[in-house]
Amino acid sequence: MDLDDIAARLGVPVEDVDRVHRLAGDRPSAPLPAKADAPAILDRLAVRPDDAAEIMAGWPDPGSPLWTPELHWLLDRSIALVRADLGGHVWLSPGPELPRERGPAWRHLYVYAYLALVDVVMGYHRDHGVADAVSWVTLSDLGRNLAIDRRMHREGWPVMQSWLTLHARGGIYELGRLQHHRGGTAIDLHIPESGPMTPEAVAASLDEARAFFPRHFPDERYTAFSCGSWLLDPQLLEYLPEDSNIVRFQRRFELEPYEEPEGLDADVEVLRFAFRTLTTPLDRLPRRTVLQHAIVDHLKAGRHWHWRRGSFPI
Ligand SMILES: CC(C)(COP(=O)(O)OP(=O)(O)OC[C@H]1O[C@@H](n2cnc3c(N)ncnc32)[C@H](O)[C@@H]1OP(=O)(O)O)[C@@H](O)C(=O)NCCC(=O)NCCS
Incomplete structure (x- = not known):
């Protein structure tokens, strides 16, 4: 053949x-x-x-x-x-x-x-x-x-x-609440869907990673944690309460300047992670949580969500 x-x-x-x-x-x-x-x-x-x-x-x-x-x-x-x-x-x-x-x-x-x-x-x-x-x-x-x-x-x-x-x-290790992704000089963070991401659980996971990588990958040198996500879009601050887990997670990061990512539509990614659909029309999406309300209102107002990258020192 x-x-x-x-x-x-x-x-x-x-x-x-x-x-x-x-x-x-x-x-x-x-x-x-x-x-x-x-x-x-x-x-x-x-x-x-x-x-x-x-x-x-x-x-x-x-x-x-x-x-x-x-x-x-x-x-x-x-x-x-x-x-x-x-x-x-x-x-x-x-x-x-x-x-x-x-x-x-x-x-x-x-x-x-x-x-x-x-x-x-x-x-x-x-x-x-x-x-x-x-x-x-x-x-x-x-x-x-x-x-x-x-x-x-x-x-x-x-x-x-x-x-x-x-x-x-x-390439990836799940340590407590977060998945930690090797490579470069930063450990890239991913957040699996497994319930709320409380600040305590995030802090514990970061601590685990600080011990894990030097021990198991001693040849790699990490100076920062990084993340690329819809969760880091500062526009979420317009809608979510100050003490929400997403807002508290955002506060850890220094953001890179916004750049339109190639081959990735953040509006679709937000639908993926907050509604688990890519194609349902806005009018048919559920509005069960503050976040779901925010997402639909934002898009209906003709605005867009942004995929942002940021980091903070290890
Ligand atoms: C990241 C995640 C754990 C945050 O959830 P959380 O800890 O509950 O976040 P917050 O405390 O900031 O939530 C604030 C509000 O938004 C709601 N919310 C948060 N994430 C939500 C989600 N993915 N879908 C629907 N509603 C969500 C919460 O229920 C809460 O609303 P309520 O007070 O009306 O109940 C959650 O969004 C999630 O599991 N996402 C899927 C995985 C993901 O997005 N990973 C990142 C990929 S780049």
Whole structure:
């Protein structure tokens, strides 16, 4: 099968297949866990029963009729592509965005790739002395993302499939309330959806990171914490009370001057994180919280939200 054939059968642009071919080359893949072990692993990765059932139903058994040669090819080469960048911390697409409605193999191809990489990244963590408990909590962002994607009627996945390669390469560590992303001279902060982000929980997580990175990545030197987020938009101050967690989080940061980010629409990102939809018309969005009211009022007034970056010294 040549790359054009693979692309046509996958229903994706040939450039995307060519990219996988170039980046993965003939580098080593990694095997999936044994199917019999998979339910327990999915459970450790916080995958909910409905998602786990789908993943088990689409399992890439060698003889499975769901798995055509081009799907097998993409799975194998996607694992190799991500594995080749083990230890990397830059956003990385594991492969083309697939027509996921074609069935469980299509829907969860990059989940199977992630499962194959669990052993690989656990080995990387172990080499850095990272405790198993931190590894599993970090990697269990898979289950959280699958559940959110389900709530989003599967709109969320295209970003998630790239996001999760950070975890699979050892680029991100969940320490208490926050996820800490290695790279450069700043530890980049991400805030998973797991209840309110109280100042106490944030402070405790920052303290954990201050001890974690020098211990486990002694060759890396971090001088700041940074964050890029809708949460850092100062326009939120017009709407949220002074003592809200978002406002108190913002106060930690010194913002960089505003620049329109490339390829990212902050209005859409705000809908993603505060409504878990990208496409619902404004009039049909719920207004259950102060923030939801604020977002809708702001957009209805013809204004826009901003994605802001900021940092503060470690
Ligand atoms: C970041 C997050 C934990 C902050 O939540 P929080 O700690 O409750 O924040 P605040 O105390 O500032 O909340 C102020 C108000 O906004 C509401 N609110 C905050 N985040 C909300 C969200 N994502 N969706 C809907 N309402 C939200 C709160 O309920 C509260 O309103 P209320 O008093 O009417 O209940 C929360 O927004 C979240 O889980 N977001 C998803 C993940 C995310 O956005 N990560 C960053 C990606 S760049």
